[in-house]
Amino acid sequence: MGNHRADRRGSEGTASESTPVAGARAAGRRKATRRQANPFRKIPAVPTIVGAVAIIAAAGGAVGMGGGQLDGSQSLQLSAGAADAFNGTDAFNFTGEDPRAQAISRDADRLQQAQQAAADLKASVNQQSEQRNAELASLAKSAQNRADEIAKNLWVLPTVGYHLTARFGQSSGLWSHNHTGLDFAAPTGTPIFAIANGVITFTGWDGSYGYKTVETLPDGTEIWYAHQSAIEVSVGQKVIQSAEIGKIGSTGNVTGPHVHIEVRPGGGDPVDPYPAFVYHGVTP
Ligand SMILES: [Zn+2]
Structure with missing residues (x-):
């Protein structure tokens, strides 16, 4: 992670100005500079994966290149925000599954699971409540019967002033x-x-x-x-x-x-x- 921070510091202030970042150095400064000048129109050919990742990194602002090795999975994973930048452009058809859709789908799953859990809990509580109420009603009836029995058996004194x-x-x-x-x-x-x-x-x-x-x-x-x-x-x-x-x-x-x-x-x-x-x- 120390390397990540060092790289980001090295390219600080340049990402938003489309200046090459660390990734571009690996591909060649001149080539990358040309692409960065207008990556969408002047380079209509399929961009190399390195160039795409460099662009994505520029937009996303985070990619690790410290070791000179591109961690593809990591950088692609970080590119969700960058993907937004290319949507709708004619130069870069982002064909992968929309990460937002995946995230929304995951959120929907979690929501459904939470709703199911809440429904289960509510059903359980209702069942317990009904059972408890039945027990209380039975207890109340029993207590009333006992009270009636006691009241029936209560005595009074046989006279007054004695x-x-x-x-x-x-x-x-x-x-x-x-x-x-x-x-x-x-x-x-x-x-x-x-x-x-x-x-x-x-x-x-x-x-x-x-x-x-x-x-x-x-x-x-x-x-x-x-x-x-x-x-x-x-x-x-x-x-x-x-x-x-x-x-x-x-x-x-x-x-x-x-x-x-x-x-x-x-x-x-x-x-x-x-x-x-x-x-x-x-x-x-
Ligand atoms: Zn007596």
């Missing part, structure tokens, strides 16, 4: 065995609410429980409401959550008005109501 007076499992001289429920103490006449949707499966007097209502939930769990002063539902009645089913009292074995709540999964032995309430979304 305080807890006895917990599950406590022992007292009042009971022959440990306490089997959770006591919500409030004045007599305070409403008792259904803690969840269900159906009434028992109402009436039950010994130490006093007046009692049993509600069976859809999963089979029985909720016992005891010591009532009033019962306001009947067996077989469907009740919705928060519906008033009776009033707090002090019937049965009690020391004061409250509603005794028992939770009996599957109608079996009682479990601690407190964590059952918490599990169903409400803390007594």
Whole structure:
């Protein structure tokens, strides 16, 4: 490359004035000068390849002749710009394939490839997007179902304005065995609410429980409401959550008005109501 620069420097300022360049020296200064004076009209004969390359080099301004050897492929490759100069002239019919057409063709190929790649990418993205949307829709439906299920299973507290007076499992001289429920103490006449949707499966007097209502939930769990002063539902009645089913009292074995709540999964032995309430979304 150092030689290239040296040669170009040597012919600097002469190319545009049609003065012979390095290439012309190889062919003979006089001959080249004549050609350069008017290469198109005075030399109608087929120019020698050296002369043509010299002309091309003059127009293109770049050809390596430092080693005295003409690199034909290199110089022809560099002649794309020079070819333009001869188009349309009667002296030099440039018959080779138009480099511009080749370049345009290559550009068109690249453009087509890029467009195809973009189309492929878009199709891939669309496919992934559709798949993702389907997954999201499925997930949303699943979440909604779960939310519905949870909402359906949420409980509410059985009364208002209460305080807890006895917990599950406590022992007292009042009971022959440990306490089997959770006591919500409030004045007599305070409403008792259904803690969840269900159906009434028992109402009436039950010994130490006093007046009692049993509600069976859809999963089979029985909720016992005891010591009532009033019962306001009947067996077989469907009740919705928060519906008033009776009033707090002090019937049965009690020391004061409250509603005794028992939770009996599957109608079996009682479990601690407190964590059952918490599990169903409400803390007594
Ligand atoms: Zn109790």
